[in-house]
Amino acid sequence: MPARKRAKPKAKTAKSRARVRRPGARAQAKHAIRERIVKAALSLFQSRGFEATTTKAIAQKARIAEGTVFNYFKTKDDIALHFFEQEVDHAITAVRENPRLRKAPLEEKLFALVHAQLEFLAPYERFIGAALLQALNPASHLGPFSHRAQELRHRYLGFVEELIEDSIPKGKQSSLTFLAPEIFWVYYLGALLYWLYDSSEGKQNTLAVLDRSLNIGVSLLQPGRR
Amino acid sequence: MPARKRAKPKAKTAKSRARVRRPGARAQAKHAIRERIVKAALSLFQSRGFEATTTKAIAQKARIAEGTVFNYFKTKDDIALHFFEQEVDHAITAVRENPRLRKAPLEEKLFALVHAQLEFLAPYERFIGAALLQALNPASHLGPFSHRAQELRHRYLGFVEELIEDSIPKGKQSSLTFLAPEIFWVYYLGALLYWLYDSSEGKQNTLAVLDRSLNIGVSLLQPGRR
DNA sequence: TGACATTCGTGAGTGCACTCATATATTTTT
DNA sequence: AAAAATATATGAGTGCACTCACGAATGTCA
Numbered sequence: 001m002p003a004r005k006r007a008k009p010k011a012k013t014a015k016s017r018a019r020v021r022r023p024g025a026r027a028q029a030k031h032a033i034r035e036r037i038v039k040a041a042l043s044l045f046q047s048r049g050f051e052a053t054t055t056k057a058i059a060q061k062a063r064i065a066e067g068t069v070f071n072y073f074k075t076k077d078d079i080a081l082h083f084f085e086q087e088v089d090h091a092i093t094a095v096r097e098n099p100r101l102r103k104a105p106l107e108e109k110l111f112a113l114v115h116a117q118l119e120f121l122a123p124y125e126r127f128i129g130a131a132l133l134q135a136l137n138p139a140s141h142l143g144p145f146s147h148r149a150q151e152l153r154h155r156y157l158g159f160v161e162e163l164i165e166d167s168i169p170k171g172k173q174s175s176l177t178f179l180a181p182e183i184f185w186v187y188y189l190g191a192l193l194y195w196l197y198d199s200s201e202g203k204q205n206t207l208a209v210l211d212r213s214l215n216i217g218v219s220l221l222q223p224g225r226r
Numbered sequence: 227m228p229a230r231k232r233a234k235p236k237a238k239t240a241k242s243r244a245r246v247r248r249p250g251a252r253a254q255a256k257h258a259i260r261e262r263i264v265k266a267a268l269s270l271f272q273s274r275g276f277e278a279t280t281t282k283a284i285a286q287k288a289r290i291a292e293g294t295v296f297n298y299f300k301t302k303d304d305i306a307l308h309f310f311e312q313e314v315d316h317a318i319t320a321v322r323e324n325p326r327l328r329k330a331p332l333e334e335k336l337f338a339l340v341h342a343q344l345e346f347l348a349p350y351e352r353f354i355g356a357a358l359l360q361a362l363n364p365a366s367h368l369g370p371f372s373h374r375a376q377e378l379r380h381r382y383l384g385f386v387e388e389l390i391e392d393s394i395p396k397g398k399q400s401s402l403t404f405l406a407p408e409i410f411w412v413y414y415l416g417a418l419l420y421w422l423y424d425s426s427e428g429k430q431n432t433l434a435v436l437d438r439s440l441n442i443g444v445s446l447l448q449p450g451r452r
Numbered sequence: 453t454g455a456c457a458t459t460c461g462t463g464a465g466t467g468c469a470c471t472c473a474t475a476t477a478t479t480t481t482t
Numbered sequence: 483a484a485a486a487a488t489a490t491a492t493g494a495g496t497g498c499a500c501t502c503a504c505g506a507a508t509g510t511c512a
Contacts, residue, residue: 026478026489033491055469065492070470186416190409220442252459252508259461281499291462296500458509464502471496480487 091116106167276353317342332393
């Protein structure tokens with residue numbers, strides 16, 4: 001097997017700028033570049049869709065070299081995952097900090113959670129379908145981005161568990177309660193699919209189905225009530 | 227944009243065999259090649275996993291040119307989808323033709339259905355995770371294989387609906403019944419994930435969870451019973 | 453049986469995500 | 483302030499899934 005040949009990149013300019021000292025420039029530039037990538041990617045994903053957007057195009061739009069993208073995100077999927085992290089964080093915060101929900105019943109909290117998620121994703125609907133399930137799918141232990149995805153999922157499950165424990169006294173839990181967050185994760189993915197395909201005005205159908213199914217689901221967690 | 231250049235493939239041999247007449251050879255060869263591809267792919271998927279298997283390797287193992295693979299399957303995913311078609315058909319047939327299930331309650335039929343599916347997939351566990359959710363995901367309207375995937379899903383949903391109608395009298399159905407097959411599809415995907423991660427002896431945990439959750443699910447479809 | 457039509461198998465070509473050796477910019481040390 | 487150490491931007495290179503112009507093998511019709 002022949003040794004790998006790799007041409008040396010040609011020097012930038014004959015006279016590079018005389019040494020410039022800009023203290024703290026590193027951290028600043030890093031942040032700025034990351035933002036440029038995210039912004040460029042988002043805009044392209046929205047206008048062309050996820051698949052049709054090339055990493056080269058993202059780099060061009062962000063005015064950096066193609067390879068630089070991969071210094072900030074391990075894979076193209078990883079860029080998409082970034083939005084879902086924001087999405088989950090946003091929704092968790094929205095539910096936590098809404099005083100009206102403080103004493104609301106569980107199903108209402110869960111409804112608000114999913115609602116906040118869908119609301120956040122609405123502007124990106126165009127590319128969600130293609131990217132999301134791929135990125136969040138717990139079965140892809142392949143691919144280097146999975147660690148972040150697992151972590152995100154874990155954060156989400158933790159929050160759901162918290163909500164359940166707040167609302168249902170230990171004694172009154174059904175034997176299925178320990179599974180509930182996992183089930184809710186799958187449920188959320190299902191809801192997302194439903195939402196993506198929902199062509200009703202303002203996605204009313206999705207909201208209606210969520211409302212009803214959550215009521216039923218929650219009643220399962222409290223065998224006595226009903 | 228410059229015109230595309232494409233070298234002409236070199237002639238096979240100077241003297242090709244004098245015209246050979248083998249009637250029906252076409253259809254025969256076609257079938258044989260398809261089988262060779264499927265067999266080669268399956269074997270490689272099992273030993274190396276889905277992602278790590280290249281289409282070139284499949285072609286080599288099947289003793290055909292790389293391009294030929296794509297005369298038979300539109301994409302690499304499409305090859306995987308072939309197994310899931312078999313899987314679904316196998317499971318539906320198994321449930322239909324089992325006389326013991328004829329008069330069994332709905333939850334038992336559904337359990338048998340999922341059980342048959344998981345049993346069929348067991349030998350391929352190694353590569354299921356990577357391929358399945360991608361291939362079956364109803365949101366991938368991208369990609370040319372989606373039509374077949376939709377069809378498969380449709381066949382499956384139709385069968386589930388049939389089972390429900392057999393078991394629950396029209397009058398006694400709950401308002402959720404019409405959604406049940408869709409929900410069951412998502413449920414099945416969830417079960418698959420659970421199964422993939424289930425390290426208990428003989429996947430006992432999965433079977434136990436299936437059993438319990440189906441009982442609960444079915445009771446939801448008949449508001450009176452419980 | 454020979455001429456024409458049709459159906460594929462073929463493999464170089466293409467575009468893409470992603471890698472990596474190198475150059476250059478910043479920080480740390482002296 | 484120069485030198486050494488470190489971080490990171492760069493873009494040609496790589497391997498991969500997938501395409502397509504071509505021609506050989508088969509089918510059809512006289």
